Amino acid sequence: MDNLNLSSDEAIIHTTQIIIINGVRHEAVLTSRRLILVESETGQIHEDILFADIVLAKSGVNKLREPIITISFNSPEGENRTLNLIFIHGTGSQNSRDIEKCLTYLKQQAVPVENKSLVSDAVRLDRGERANTGVLAVDEKTRRPAVPEWSFTGAPQQIKQPIKEEEVPERSPLFLIGVMVLVIGVIISGMFIVGQVIHAKNVPVSQNETEPVVTTIVTTTPDIVPAPEPVSEVTSVPEESSPSIAIPPNGIWVRVEYPGNFSGSIGARGRNIEVSGSGIKYYQLPVTDTNIDGSVAKLDGSSDKMVVEVYKDGTLVSRKSSMTPFGVIDQFTTDSENLTNDVTVIPAPTPEIQAIDDYLPVISIPDTGIWVRVYYPGSFSGTLGGRGILTTVKSTGDQLYNIPANVGIVEGSIEKDDASAGKMVVEVYKDGVRMSQTATTIPHGLIDIHTTV
Incomplete structure (x- = not known):
């Protein structure tokens, strides 16, 4: 962040904490003339905006209840653009104080500012309110999804809208007392029934009592007899898995x-x-x-x-x-x-590969280049690359990763990040043609990739 191309009469006034723009970590630098957005990892300048080009700076919160500043400005090409600067949660409401500092300084530079109070839009901390409305509070330590360093395309995922808050009428104390009495009654009844069952097992029965016991066992037997019907389904499994091709009698x-x-x-x-x-x-x-x-x-x-x-x-x-x-x-x-x-x-017949193809969503694979497709409804992580140069990937859903064309062999590994038995599929494509396909349903399953392209 040292190379900001500052003028001789330009000075840095304020530098913000880590902010998020389009899923990438940045730092906002406020100078005496402009707003500079710098990528945290690379140090490269993402945006360089003069205060005179800013139409409006507006504070608020996004769908994740994170404080943001929306910057509307005119680009040098005359295009109206908008950027959302997300101030991730920090200890002691550091993000809210940082927003106030930025808006105060922008207002001093004659930038139109619309400062919306963040107190009402912030995450509700009252437990009673959460219990009544059913709105889930966002944990301050919730980590945002990582962004793969490689370029990829993926099927869009549906974004769930937040549940609307509904007013719940206050409940009378008599209602709570009634509920407690009902629960206690159910517990006592259950204990009584269990005690009667245990007592009935321990008390010796007479000869007269033995006959109804035998009749109850006999009457329950017909309910169990139809159970062998699923055997026909079991016998059909080898028939489906038996399409083995007969070896020709010659050669x-x-x-x-x-x-x-x-x-x-x-x-x-x-x-x-x-x-x-x-x-x-x-x-x-x-x-x-x-x-x-x-x-x-x-x-x-x-x-x-x-x-x-x-x-x-x-x-x-x-x-x-x-x-x-x-x-x-x-x-x-x-x-x-x-x-x-x-x-x-x-x-050879490949029923397993056909089943995997039916399981995967249909997407368009580019006609040129080497691509690795990873599909898993849960979260996955691993490394991909070639010639010993591997890049870490971490994502979810259906993702495509572009591999350099000169690797010769695509290698790496992808692992499920959860104990689910869901199916994870990894495919390697070259110029639109599938070179390999591997799947696993093992919890925390790992797929090794070693495909010659």
Whole structure:
């Protein structure tokens, strides 16, 4: 904040506390000629407004009950503009005193000022008033949502309007006494009923009393008998999850299954084919040898299982798996004699990916550049970047983050900030094409990102 380009006859009169403009922290500097708004983190000048260009400075509060000063001014281009300077809550009503100082000095510089009393609009501290009206008081320590340092676009979120205050008639003391008597009566009745039940369990019953007991058990049995009906729903689950593609009866086929991203090559005598993707993939090998070589590697640091299977004429002859982060599976063999030469990639059914796509809101992904989409109804945080240069992100809802195009590999991690079982989805796009998709419903779940672009 040292480089303010002050004139020789210009001096700093007052510097405010931290204020918020469009979600970014600033400091307001009042000189003998102008109002200068400086970004706190970078020290760059955000606005430079001459007192002569200010049409009106008006105090008030916003929807979060935070004190603000609304500055209406004419820009050098002749455009009428408005800025809201939010004075965040401080100890001892420091923000209110800071507003009064700014308005007093602006008034001394012949700036039109409309000073609205902040006492009536401030947060109500009376507990009785909160209880009657149902209006929630705003905690002074409520932190404003962090702003990602990277440029992003997101689906607009609906802003809830504050609940209107309703007048509640004063209740008579007799009403409160009646309520207390009713509560005491309910408690006594409950204790009496519980005591009767316990007494009935402890008292030995006679032979005559045994018969109605048996009949009550028998009469309740028909209510439980229909319960096996849900078994039909349970048996239908394997039917939905069973759309596995039958392996063709001819040729050598390789099946790769991994929920994350994988990459590698498989073949023989140098006639290898590239394999990559996520989920379940099938590949037919163009080889005529009995020995198959190559390798398939996990592209992320998760501990999910990756399975590689080799089929000959529809029969499984080799199966290997790995749960190691960035694990590699290699050394495939088969005893086949005559193998076909055609290469075909059969897309495997992906009901899980389709379910995630149905869950996500539809948004427009830019056609150029590398983008990371994070969707979670709750709050999330983490890091994103590439080549060891990571940037911290923290937000909520549906967000898009732009990654530099020369990173080669997008890496980082995103974590849920709560213990909710809601689904969080992370996707990586290049030039409008989705390169990877990962989801988690684990409380405080973490998604590692390692995608080649």
